[in-house]
Amino acid sequence: MSEQTLIVKVFRYNPEVDERPYYATYEVPWREGMTVLEVLRYIYEVYEPIAFRFHCRSGVCGACGVMLNGTPVLACRTYIEKPGEITIEPLKNFNVIRDLVVDRRPALEQTIKLEPWLVRSSKASDFEKISWSLEDREKFYLLATCRECYLCRAACPAAEVGFRKPELTKYPGPKFYMRDLATRILDPRDEAKESRLVKMKEDIDVYACTTCRK
Ligand code: SF4
Ligand code: FES
Structure with missing residues (x-):
């Protein structure tokens, strides 16, 4: 050698x-x-x-x-x-x-539950009337750079509990804040913020995030 x-x-x-x-x-x-x-x-x-x-x-x-x-x-x-x-x-x-x-399918299925796409009843042509601050846009684009690699899930102790003992938590890992929630919450065009906040608690057990205290 x-x-x-x-x-x-x-x-x-x-x-x-x-x-x-x-x-x-x-x-x-x-x-x-x-x-x-x-x-x-x-x-x-x-x-x-x-x-x-x-x-x-x-x-x-x-x-x-x-x-x-x-x-x-x-x-x-x-x-x-x-x-x-x-x-x-x-x-x-x-x-x-x-x-x-x-197998990324369980993580993708949890993503779909959050409806991470733009939910809006009006037409795209109405969007220009909506005010969207430059500061929020910059944050949005930064968060939207998440490449969905799931390295954060692999490093996350709360997600590990969710994977090994799903009866204890459904928490899927930090990517869900970045890509699926924060981008939608920062987007003033979106009309499903309230329902997503409920799903965040019920379907992805968001408060498990604090348990590692890091
Ligand atoms: S938030 Fe997670 S999934 Fe997105 S780029 Fe960062 S490590 Fe990858
Ligand atoms: S991020 Fe695309 S191959 Fe590595």
Whole structure:
């Protein structure tokens, strides 16, 4: 093994053939500027097919989230700084479909319950009559940059309780404030703020957010 080698432990699990998850270890030549995604692609091309998601390769689509040494990261934007050992696992607080691919459907179903789209009875042509401060617009656009990568859910202790013990809380993680609630609440065109606040309490157990005290 060269001093420029990465020893990569990867979580593997194919529920169709594996009784339980296991870790496979691969040697990958390290180079400066190498990303986690490039490590995964090297393993896929040189050793064997492993399942992982990616799309844009530039930190935009939010598809490539994984755990690197226990920390949620975007694989395409995270560099491996030096050779040595690393462990790559699927995002926490999701069920695994296969290897590093997790099932996002429960989170998406909770999103849909909040009706995160614009709810308004009047026509789009009326929108120009609605006053919307520059300050609120700037906040809106900042929050709307959420790429729905779900790294925050993987890092969130309250979401972990919701995942492991759904009888205790339905709290789905911080992304729901960012993308689904805050953007709508800041949007003066929207007419469903009140009903969303009720759903926020009943369907996503928003007060669980305070329980980690961080
Ligand atoms: S709020 Fe969560 S889902 Fe949205 S970009 Fe940030 S970490 Fe990703
Ligand atoms: S591949 Fe799109 S954010 Fe990483």
